[in-house]
Amino acid sequence: MKNLLYKEYMxxxxxxxxxxxxxGAMMLIPDYCYYVAFIYSVLVVIxxxxxxxxxxxxxxxxxxxxxxxxxxxxxxxxxxxVYELANILSAGIFAVVSHLxxxxxxxxxxxxxxxxxxxxxxxMFGGFNFIYLTEFYKTGHKILKPILFAGGFFMLFIGVxxxxxxxxxxxxxxxxxxxxxxGMLMQIPVLIAGIVLFVLLNLWGFKVSAKRFERLDL
Amino acid sequence: xxILKIDGLCKSFGTFALDNVSFCVEEGTVMGFIGRNxxxxxxxxxxxxxxxxxxxxxxxxxxxxxxxxxxxxxQNIGVVLGGVDYYPTYKIxxxxxxxxxxxxxxxxxxxxxxxxxxxxxxxxxxxxLSAGMKVKFALAMALSHGAKxxxxxxxxxxxxxxxxxxxxxxxxxxxxxxxxxxxxSTHIISDLEKCxxxxxxxxxxxxIESTDKESFAEEYRVVSGGVxxxxxxxxxxxxxxxxxxxxxxxxAEDEADFVSAGANTQRxxxxxxxxxxxxx
Numbered sequence: 001m002k003n004l005l006y007k008e009y010m011x012x013x014x015x016x017x018x019x020x021x022x023x024g025a026m027m028l029i030p031d032y033c034y035y036v037a038f039i040y041s042v043l044v045v046i047x048x049x050x051x052x053x054x055x056x057x058x059x060x061x062x063x064x065x066x067x068x069x070x071x072x073x074x075x076x077x078x079x080x081x082v083y084e085l086a087n088i089l090s091a092g093i094f095a096v097v098s099h100l101x102x103x104x105x106x107x108x109x110x111x112x113x114x115x116x117x118x119x120x121x122x123x124m125f126g127g128f129n130f131i132y133l134t135e136f137y138k139t140g141h142k143i144l145k146p147i148l149f150a151g152g153f154f155m156l157f158i159g160v161x162x163x164x165x166x167x168x169x170x171x172x173x174x175x176x177x178x179x180x181x182x183g184m185l186m187q188i189p190v191l192i193a194g195i196v197l198f199v200l201l202n203l204w205g206f207k208v209s210a211k212r213f214e215r216l217d218l
Numbered sequence: 219x220x221i222l223k224i225d226g227l228c229k230s231f232g233t234f235a236l237d238n239v240s241f242c243v244e245e246g247t248v249m250g251f252i253g254r255n256x257x258x259x260x261x262x263x264x265x266x267x268x269x270x271x272x273x274x275x276x277x278x279x280x281x282x283x284x285x286x287x288x289x290x291x292x293q294n295i296g297v298v299l300g301g302v303d304y305y306p307t308y309k310i311x312x313x314x315x316x317x318x319x320x321x322x323x324x325x326x327x328x329x330x331x332x333x334x335x336x337x338x339x340x341x342x343x344x345x346x347l348s349a350g351m352k353v354k355f356a357l358a359m360a361l362s363h364g365a366k367x368x369x370x371x372x373x374x375x376x377x378x379x380x381x382x383x384x385x386x387x388x389x390x391x392x393x394x395x396x397x398x399x400x401x402x403s404t405h406i407i408s409d410l411e412k413c414x415x416x417x418x419x420x421x422x423x424x425x426i427e428s429t430d431k432e433s434f435a436e437e438y439r440v441v442s443g444g445v446x447x448x449x450x451x452x453x454x455x456x457x458x459x460x461x462x463x464x465x466x467x468x469x470a471e472d473e474a475d476f477v478s479a480g481a482n483t484q485r486x487x488x489x490x491x492x493x494x495x496x497x498x
Contacts, residue, residue, distance in 0.1 A: 006316065010312065011305050011316055056305045056306070057304035058304065060299075060304055061305065064267070065292065065320045066289050066321065218264070218269040
């Protein structure tokens with residue numbers, strides 16, 4: 001696995017992609033739909049890992065190496081997750097800066113930057129990975145359906161999450177959209193649930209993808 | 219001893235099928251795998267590597283089933299499917315550095331010696347290599363991890379005659395130690411004339427013949443002229459009629475019958491055998 005990750009970072013994942021981690025700085029924009037900071041990750045970075053892989057015949061190269069096909073899938077899941085976690089970490093750091101600079105001000109344009117928000121981001125990435133990668137490994141080369149389905153899910157998720165937290169006033173929105181210290185402490189279970197779902201969706205997605213990829217005649 | 223044994227390999231793709239493909243590659247020999255484009259050569263080679271899942275049949279490498287020993291097989295088989303055409307903007311040294319990580323027996327000194335021998339600059343990018351250089355680079359990588367068997371899919375196709383001759387020379391040098399074996403598919407028959415010990419002929423997914431090169435050529439004769447009875451006409455293979463008569467191939471065992479009928483028979487080269495076998 002170590003060798004496959006080395007291959008991922010030497011050949012498949014261009015270092016330039018990691019620049020997009022800095023999109024986490026969008027946490028500093030006052031009154032904003034902060035989920036947008038992660039759209040670049042999926043539409044630009046992750047989709048491009050696969051499109052450039054297709055252009056560079058990554059699968060043709062990788063499957064000739066002395067590895068199990070399922071390990072190639074695992075390495076890809078890991079490199080995608082590493083990127084997403086780096087994106088979340090960067091956003092987390094800028095979120096702290098945002099709180100220090102602006103205080104716990106109410107975000108008028110969307111959910112406040114708080115643990116519930118990050119919990120939703122984890123679920124959003126987990127869902128995206130599950131849909132994109134399981135769909136991609138059906139064929140090993142088609143990338144339109146994966147990005148349409150997974151990108152569609154991503155946008156829909158943002159819409160639903162923002163509606164729940166911001167646009168329909170309810171006890172749920174009051175709970176999710178708080179950025180007071182007490183409110184944020186109460187949201188920790190949402191963050192944990194998000195992380196657990198992220199892990200589960202990726203594990204499940206890997207199992208499905210590996211099975212589909214194994215069946216493929218290349 | 220057979221280093222590679224393919225037994226009863228079947229794979230259906232709808233319009234095309236490998237039908238009971240069976241042959242062996244002996245240790246220290248070169249097996250030429252020939253057939254027209256689309257006859258099933260690449261599919262067979264991919265099935266050997268586990269990239270294509272056969273519907274039936276067994277492939278054994280050094281007596282071990284490929285299906286259950288994928289990693290061992292890939293560690294010990296050097297594969298060249300055409301030239302290197304992946305990651306074209308990367309340098310030779312980068313691709314080699316990454317590839318080397320995966321092989322237990324990668325030998326950098328050997329790799330460097332092949333680069334020198336093939337006149338390859340490790341700072342060149344893949345896209346800047348000629349077709350011949352791409353094949354040589356692929357060969358250098360395949361040879362640098364101690365592969366016992368080289369599986370080469372049309373390594374000489376698209377190369378100029380001089381480059382082809384160079385590659386063939388490399389094959390001949392390689393098997394001289396008796397430790398390496400080569401299975402290479404091609405439709406360039408003159409390459410086989412130069413270096414193959416054995417020939418396996420595939421047509422429409424079926425193996426027509428798998429034997430040593432000399433026996434293969436000895437099995438057929440080219441025939442023309444004479445007075446042909448309907449029985450003799452039935453024995454003609456790939457007949458072509460023209461205003462002067464006809465020209466066709468026959469099985470060597472039928473030669474006496476044709477000579478009695480006043481026909482001229484001659485020995486036939488591999489390329490002509492292929493043409494007659496494929497001519498409808």
